[in-house]
Amino acid sequence: MLKIRVLDHPYIQVVLTTLRDKNIKQVEFRKALVRLGRAIGFEITRDLELETVEVETPLGVKARGVRFKDFDKIVIVTVLRAGMPMTEGLIKIFYNARQGVVSARRIEEKGMYPDKTFDIELTYVRLPRIDREDTVIIVDPMLATGSTIREVLKIILEKGRPKRVFVVSAISTMLAIERLREIIEAYNVDGVVYTAAIDPEINEKGYIVPGLGDAGDRAFGD
Numbered sequence: 001m002l003k004i005r006v007l008d009h010p011y012i013q014v015v016l017t018t019l020r021d022k023n024i025k026q027v028e029f030r031k032a033l034v035r036l037g038r039a040i041g042f043e044i045t046r047d048l049e050l051e052t053v054e055v056e057t058p059l060g061v062k063a064r065g066v067r068f069k070d071f072d073k074i075v076i077v078t079v080l081r082a083g084m085p086m087t088e089g090l091i092k093i094f095y096n097a098r099q100g101v102v103s104a105r106r107i108e109e110k111g112m113y114p115d116k117t118f119d120i121e122l123t124y125v126r127l128p129r130i131d132r133e134d135t136v137i138i139v140d141p142m143l144a145t146g147s148t149i150r151e152v153l154k155i156i157l158e159k160g161r162p163k164r165v166f167v168v169s170a171i172s173t174m175l176a177i178e179r180l181r182e183i184i185e186a187y188n189v190d191g192v193v194y195t196a197a198i199d200p201e202i203n204e205k206g207y208i209v210p211g212l213g214d215a216g217d218r219a220f221g222d
Ligand code: URA
Pocket: 082, 142, 144, 206, 207, 208, 209, 211, 212, 213, 214, 215, 216
């Protein structure tokens, strides 16, 4: 089953507004993506199981507290290159995560199909071990047509069957989410999409509208 969390935390919405602003410079944009990744990381922790623990304080007394149960069972897969800054933020929260990377390109020569999909070629895939108890977090800031995220998800689920998959994005469309849902259901895995916004349109070049432009180009220069 796929759940969708549109994150309305004021901090996240402020960062998203910065990202949408065409007047911010490259470095500002990249840093804002890092902040967004970190803030979304905090939101994700709401969905992690806690276990009760007891610690001894420097005063020699016991205090009851909590820790995350499966904190060492997190894998972060970054969709290059646009996903890199958000991963930088996420890794501050999930500091023990194993990491993988996937590079994908739209086969633009074939153009966009009338149903607003693209053919995708995965050009580089390096994934760590994926175990049954793992939570895999895939980071792709823009879920536009869903063509890339479907292929990335398929390659991950062919490699291993984790407990669940979290997809982290800045902006998504319902088309991408519905196409992602098909893969989640076909592989019978649990998934959550964490996104700061769901935008209404995709233009003829595959950009999300109003969106924020090309996240990779804006973060790293074109
Ligand atoms: N990728 C981007 O970087 N921006 C979009 O609007 C769509 C896909």
